[in-house]
Amino acid sequence: MRTTGQSTKTPWTVKAIKIVLPLFILSAGIAIGVFLYQTKPAAKRGAPPAKVPLVEVTTAVLSDHGVVISALGAVTASRELALKSRVSGFVLTTSDRFVPGGIFKKGEILLRLDPRDFELALKKKKALVLKTEAELNLERGRQAVAKAELRLMERSSGKRVNEPGLALRKPQLAQVQADLETVKVDVEQAMVDLERTVIRAPFNCMIMDKQVEQGSQVTAQESLAVLAGTDAYWVTATIAMDQLQWIRFPGPGTDKGSLVQVFTRDNQRYQGEVFRLLGDVADKSRLARVLVSIKDPLGQNLKRTSPLLINAYVTLAIQGQTINNTIALPRRCARDGNTVWIARDRRLVVAPLDIMWKNEKTLFVRSGVKAGDKIIVSELSSAVNGMAIRVEESDSNGN
Template identity: 35%
Template sequence: MKKVRTAFQFILALLIIGGASAAAFLLLKTAPETVPEDKKQAVKIVQVVDLKPSDERILVSAFGTVIPAREVTVQPQVSGKVVSQNEALVPGGRVVAGEELVRIDPADYELTLTERKAELEEARYEFDIENGRQLIAKREWEQLRSDLPDADMNPSLALREPQKRRAEAMVAKAENAIERAELDLERTRVVAPFNGMVAEESVEIGQLVESGGNMCRLVGTDEFWVQVTLPLSELKRVRLLGGNQEGAAAEIHLDIGNGKMTPWQGTVVRLLSDLETTGRMARLLVEVADPLGIQSEEASSTPLLLGSYVKVDIEAGNLAGVLTIPRSALREGNRLWLVGSDNLIRIAEPEILWTRPQTVLVPNVLKEGERLVVSELKVALPGMEVDPQPLDAADGAANQP
């Protein structure tokens, strides 16, 4: 009995000691951590940049393809054999307005003109004879009227008026025939209708050509068009040519390789009446003068070739007194973190007026002495104290031990 009591006392003692140890462990584990006084007062270092309102030019950026502004398939208006051909009438050749492209054998047309001139002389001869007959008929009519004053007679036939009208018509017909023959003779010279470049050619010396047959295709070189597509939402900002206003200025950029872009100046000249079929976008025509650099004094000028795919920046006006914000500084849509002279954060939510690839334009929402926070914070609350450092200085402070 005594042994049992002793064992019971021993076990009870162990339980009391174990419980006390567990309670002490829990007290130590859940005790509040002592935080150094300097750590409680530490504030976050943030990178800031100064902002100044400015007037910014707005550009609508789009892409497009270079197409001809003027294009024509040259067709002869008379038939015949080609007897001469311009040396420039080859693909890539350049011609000027009025320059002869092809000469069709004029011999038949010269003979026709000679015949028509002879027919005119014959018609005039018949007209002169009829005038003489008119004088005779007039005297005979006057004599008849004096002999038979009461007779009811038609003077038109007696005075040969129908014959006179016929003679006059024959003269006019012969004169018109001469004009036609002269026109056909002139058309044996096929000339360029405008300054252009030969895109296609299908005629040779000695070839028999028919009126209306295709001889070559020319594209005008004085100007090209860039057919640009852009969203309908941006169309309202583009000034179109019309009335007393000029079209918006545009700058065309062509990537010529190695990261180099060659610029051309252009003007928006026309809005097409239909939408682009794939993306349902509006289509504009931007005119570029002297795209091949023919009139340029720079020998190394890069030509803007048809079919080129180019970037086009179209002027869309100006925004006055706006802030230029890096896209990386936008928080949760359009929020900005601003720090004033009191080093406290203020959160602003301005309207985004315009977007660019790397920046956005917003109204001036700055208060006196405020700067823009450009670094990241896990949490930013209005009134939170921070240590603002200029962008470069903040990098150095962050690297200090």
């Protein structure tokens, strides 16, 4: 019976241990955790290390630079003429090239008028010359007879005639001589009119438009065709006023103007030169107008396959004067238009610029930057004068 009673108590002890022991371990762990949390050393707060920006620089170099001025313009004819007939007549023949686009050299025949009326008129004038010359010879004979009669009369009367000119028929002789000169002039005029029936090119030209055909009846001063000279074309370019100082114009001190490269839309290139500065400004843009001359625009001497066309729009690169002892900088170096960032002693320095000239890519600086200065070409989100920087070298062009 005792054995049985002890065996019934043992399970409760085991159960108590199983329940109490985990609770004790959990409580001890919590107590240790709280103790460690409360006794941990406090972390010291400090400023994060400063981040110094890395910048790219280019070295300023002092040298001479040629100014190139970009401009736009339209091609026009340097010589344009409305060719008119000097005489009236019937268009007998025309040249096969007497069509728009036809090219002629100076003196080549464009068309012919019927010459027959003028040939007949010339024959009449020549016949009149012969008749007048005969009258002159007769009058000279009459003058010789009058001279003999006057001499005989003075000898018989013993007196001299007060006005012998009338007796010697000098006025009549002068009249016939004048008539002869007049009819000779008429012959010359008839020859000129006959020559004018053959209408020739007055200069090297291209037919831009024609107003007559073979068989047309034309009158004096009637327009026959519109001609454009082919020795040279002009381009009227518009340029800002402040850029004129760099362009060389022909004048008393110089024979030639600045050279010009002319580019068409199909990338054909032509050589020209500045010819004149026009005396007015463009109506809408108020820009100055410069006249550029392009010789041999049709490429006849160079055997060019693509001729320059009148009224075409072109791009010009005008070779201006040379700027001596200046520094060329990439345009992206300019900050706020007229300042630049310079790297000196690992610091950023903001310096003002005195810009002499600028184009789409480059600034030409007169002062504000010295040769050897490290010019910052990279962008910074925030730039303060005197801030610390790290420098990464670039090439001399800032590329």
